Amino acid sequence: MSFAPIDKIHQALHAFHIPSTDRTRSVPSVHYCSCSADGNMFQCLVYNSDAADAKLIGIEYMVDESIFVTLPEDEKKYWHSHKHEVSTGTLVCIGLKGAAGTVAAGIKAAGEATGLSRTTGGGVPDAAEQKVMERIYRLYGKIVHTWPDPDAPLPLGPPLLMMSTTDTYPGPSCQREMLRKRDEHYGIDTESKRKHRHTFLDLDYSIAQGADQYDATGEAPEFVTRVERMKTESK
Numbered sequence: 001m002s003f004a005p006i007d008k009i010h011q012a013l014h015a016f017h018i019p020s021t022d023r024t025r026s027v028p029s030v031h032y033c034s035c036s037a038d039g040n041m042f043q044c045l046v047y048n049s050d051a052a053d054a055k056l057i058g059i060e061y062m063v064d065e066s067i068f069v070t071l072p073e074d075e076k077k078y079w080h081s082h083k084h085e086v087s088t089g090t091l092v093c094i095g096l097k098g099a100a101g102t103v104a105a106g107i108k109a110a111g112e113a114t115g116l117s118r119t120t121g122g123g124v125p126d127a128a129e130q131k132v133m134e135r136i137y138r139l140y141g142k143i144v145h146t147w148p149d150p151d152a153p154l155p156l157g158p159p160l161l162m163m164s165t166t167d168t169y170p171g172p173s174c175q176r177e178m179l180r181k182r183d184e185h186y187g188i189d190t191e192s193k194r195k196h197r198h199t200f201l202d203l204d205y206s207i208a209q210g211a212d213q214y215d216a217t218g219e220a221p222e223f224v225t226r227v228e229r230m231k232t233e234s235k
């Protein structure tokens with residue numbers, strides 16, 4: 001018995017997911033992510049919090065832009081960019097483990113020892129988080145929430161396709177209070193993160209064609225269930 005897939009999880013992220021066809025809702029989401037050997041694909045388990053009794057509400061796949069642009073055009077409608085989340089500071093790295101965690105701890109210790117540590121809050125030093133954000137900035141994600149309403153006692157109903165925030169749809173008004181609570185919980189200053197990230201991100205970076213299609217159309221796909229006759233083997 002091997003726990004290798006779980007043991008590969010090396011970073012924790014926090015962001016807000018938006019139902020594809022309902023931009024009035026926002027779901028705080030904690031991601032526990034592992035990375036492929038070539039570094040071009042991430043797989044994330046998504047929970048509604050980092051508490052011991054957190055609900056496993058979904059999954060997110062993130063791929064490098066070089067992979068996203070090769071996807072069939074009809075597939076791209078399910079994918080979103082991360083440019084807005086990263087550049088505004090709403091997507092944050094809240095934990096690192098393994099080699100990355102060791103490096104982060106070293107950066108933090110060195111900064112504290114020299115008095116030169118600069119931090120925008122949270123448990124991950126800015127220098128370590130910068131490496132993570134520079135990577136995610138150019139990744140494209142596909143999110144499915146199998147627990148549509150995290151407040152429900154069980155995962156009821158069909159799964160939801162989720163998206164990210166964008167310049168056109170920066171997030172519903174309800175997200176402001178969620179963001180305040182997130183920052184208070186983790187000791188984060190999102191506005192400071194936004195300003196800091198603007199010092200190293202390419203803000204002129206153009207999102208790959210085919211992602212965030214709802215920005216232009218005002219429409220988005222959603223999963224709809226239907227009942228069909230089962231296929232069985234001939235006897």
